[in-house]
Amino acid sequence: xxxxxxxxxxxxxxxxxxxxxxxxxxxxxxxxxxxxxxxxxxxxxxxxxxxxxxxxxxxxxxxxxxxxxxxxxxxxxxxxxxxxxxxxxxxxxxxxxxxxxxxxxxxxxxxxxxxxxxxxxxxxxxxxxxxxxxxxxxxxxxxxxxxxxxxxxxxxxxxxxxxxxxxxxxxxxxxxxxxxxxxxxxxxxxxxxxxxxxxxxxxxxxxxxxxxxxxxxxxxxxxxxxxxxxxxxxxxxxxxxxxxxxxxxxxxxxxxxxxxxxxxxxxxxxxxxxxxxxxxxxxxxxxxxxxxxxxxxxxxxxxxxxxxxxxxxxxxxxxxxx
Amino acid sequence: xxxxxxxxxxxxxxxxxxxxxxxxxxxxxxxxxxxxxxxxxxxxxxxxxxxxxxxxxxxxxxxxxxxxxxxxxxxxxxxxxxxxxx
Numbered sequence: 001x002x003x004x005x006x007x008x009x010x011x012x013x014x015x016x017x018x019x020x021x022x023x024x025x026x027x028x029x030x031x032x033x034x035x036x037x038x039x040x041x042x043x044x045x046x047x048x049x050x051x052x053x054x055x056x057x058x059x060x061x062x063x064x065x066x067x068x069x070x071x072x073x074x075x076x077x078x079x080x081x082x083x084x085x086x087x088x089x090x091x092x093x094x095x096x097x098x099x100x101x102x103x104x105x106x107x108x109x110x111x112x113x114x115x116x117x118x119x120x121x122x123x124x125x126x127x128x129x130x131x132x133x134x135x136x137x138x139x140x141x142x143x144x145x146x147x148x149x150x151x152x153x154x155x156x157x158x159x160x161x162x163x164x165x166x167x168x169x170x171x172x173x174x175x176x177x178x179x180x181x182x183x184x185x186x187x188x189x190x191x192x193x194x195x196x197x198x199x200x201x202x203x204x205x206x207x208x209x210x211x212x213x214x215x216x217x218x219x220x221x222x223x224x225x226x227x228x229x230x231x232x233x234x235x236x237x238x239x240x241x242x243x244x245x246x247x248x249x250x251x252x253x254x255x256x257x258x259x260x261x262x263x264x265x266x267x268x269x270x271x272x273x274x275x276x277x278x279x280x281x282x283x284x285x286x287x288x289x290x291x292x293x294x295x296x297x298x299x300x301x302x303x304x305x306x307x308x309x310x311x312x313x314x315x316x317x318x319x320x321x322x
Numbered sequence: 323x324x325x326x327x328x329x330x331x332x333x334x335x336x337x338x339x340x341x342x343x344x345x346x347x348x349x350x351x352x353x354x355x356x357x358x359x360x361x362x363x364x365x366x367x368x369x370x371x372x373x374x375x376x377x378x379x380x381x382x383x384x385x386x387x388x389x390x391x392x393x394x395x396x397x398x399x400x401x402x403x404x405x406x407x408x
Contacts, residue, residue, distance in 0.1 A: 154358060
């Protein structure tokens with residue numbers, strides 16, 4: 001688990017996987033921060049997610065804050081260890097004495113933060129409580145905060161399971177389409193680029209017929225694992241049905257095409273033990289968002305048509321709709 | 323359906339320690355999550371007692387967090403059923 005503390009790319013990928021960034025307050029998390037405030041008798045409590053350059057406040061009670069720069073956040077320090085972070089008096093701690101949240105409103109003086117530790121070992125952010133007075137926290141209060149932090153992760157984990165395809169761990173179709181809708185809206189609102197890679201496994205029916213459905217399932221898992229490793233935190237993988245997958249990237253067409261070429265190579269070079277060590281190949285359609293794409297359905301259809309072109313071109317390749 | 327998921331046999335029962343005769347694949351992730359949550363609730367209860375919270379407030383706190391988890395669990399099992407039937 002110690003190695004996960006230094007795996008910042010893996011941690012950021014985990015933060016994105018839970019899809020809580022840029023989402024507003026929700027009752028589940030508000031209840032927990034409300035309870036923290038009540039039982040610890042503090043004026044402020046929050047659930048935070050530590051992103052690359054910022055901290056997102058998923059729930060903030062007593063604080064009028066949605067996000068903060070990562071380098072000014074106490075939670076940045078909390079996620080660096082697997083232990084609660086206690087700051088009894090900010091003014092006496094050289095790390096925080098000049099922090100803007102200490103020397104300016106809300107004039108925070110003490111803090112307890114417990115990492116939101118996922119079952120696979122990453123710290124997403126923290127459950128934290130703030131006071132305007134210097135104070136210490138007892139062992140029992142620290143245990144209580146740890147239990148509340150575990151509850152936050154339990155809730156987030158269950159939600160993630162609901163969104164996941166249970167075989168491959170990719171997003172399930174409904175969650176992936178929802179992510180596409182959000183990307184499409186961001187493109188409409190602020191021209192934020194996004195590209196869809198739509199692919200399926202070549203000759204998958206023959207794989208099932210020759211090796212059996214269990215081996216076919218293992219091939220699906222192998223492809224999903226390969227793609228997840230290749231795209232890292234830069235994209236979202238979804239299983240759209242059967243042997244069909246989608247990858248959502250925050251890029252324009254050209255980098256998306258480069259990713260498609262890289263995936264073709266990576267998948268074709270990876271032996272699948274369940275298929276007697278033979279690799280599988282995929283055909284990929286690439287469609288970046290542009291003003292011509294008038295809906296999510298149209299976007300998906302463009303990528304699907306491009307994938308069909310890749311099939312027509314002999315498979316194990318990519319084609320672009322652009 | 324995936325072979326490594328816990329499809330319960332039609333004859334299974336609560337008495338033999340399984341989840342019964344429901345036609346639903348329960349992924350390991352979900353079983354582990356529910357187990358973890360039970361342990362978390364127990365730790366929460368003990369922690370609340372240890373800091374001297376009165377029984378009525380403990381009950382209120384537990385009810386609040388159990389209700390919350392219940393909603394997510396129902397949503398998850400609905401999603402599970404959708405995947406099973408796809």
